[in-house]
């Protein structure tokens with residue numbers, strides 16, 4: 001990995017664990033200074049300490065992305081402490097059947113973080129925004145519940161924002177992960193085992209592999225590093241002419257939808 005992000009300041013929401021932590025580690029390996037913006041302060045601090053070995057000035061901040069005032073305070077604090085925000089990764093997301101929680105975190109969290117950061121990026125004529133979607137945004141088999149609907153909204157918002165910011169040297173893209181073994185997936189598998197009698201394997205990881213073996217043509221799950229490397233590319237100037245796109249890191253699942 002090249003040190004393509006030396007001198008860059010990156011905020012990763014939901015960066016304390018799972019995919020967000022993988023993204024934060026990839027950006028730190030490329031030389032960026034990280035702000036881990038997460039609801040879980042304890043985990044955010046422990047991730048920050050791990051990242052400090054690669055990127056000593058990196059920080060953790062407690063933020064609930066469902067709360068606009070907390071987002072505004074976080075962005076103001078990052079600009080005052082670090083002088084700039086170059087990269088914003090909107091990764092925090094939850095899976096729930098509660099429409100209000102889903103929309104306020106998965107889509108309004110993204111919109112509010114973008115709105116708080118964009119005036120600063122516009123004033124510097126520089127910025128990289130990467131929003132984390134999901135393969136479920138496209139798949140009819142995911143029906144029309146709050147999670148796939150909120151993720152479809154993230155992708156549509158990404159496209160519109162990319163066009164709006166086309167003359168500001170701000171790239172806005174999305175990454176759609178397939179199936180990554182994180183706490184999020186552990187929760188989903190525990191629920192599936194409870195509700196679906198066709199799942200015969202009650203070992204959580206094996207039932208996860210069983211569930212996705214049919215969905216992912218390449219026949220393997222994705223890793224937090226897979227998503228991290230893609231976000232690192234979209235955060236770098238190697239991708240300066242890519243905007244409004246969604247990169248599917250899903251072992252080909254999109255080919256089936």
Ligand SMILES: NC(=O)c1ccc[n+]([C@@H]2O[C@H](COP(=O)([O-])OP(=O)(O)OC[C@H]3O[C@@H](n4cnc5c(N)ncnc54)[C@H](O)[C@@H]3O)[C@@H](O)[C@H]2O)c1
Nearest residue numbers: 014016017018019039064065092093134179180182183184
């Ligand atoms: N794991 C997968 O298979 C998968 C697949 C497709 C998309 N995604 C998406 O990737 C993103 C990360 O998922 P993950 O699997 O790493 O989840 P995870 O549950 O393992 O981690 C999510 C992180 O977000 C934080 N978070 C949750 N709510 C928050 C809030 N309101 N404010 C701030 N932080 C909050 C949590 O504390 C946690 O650190 C999500 O947007 C998810 O929808 C995940």
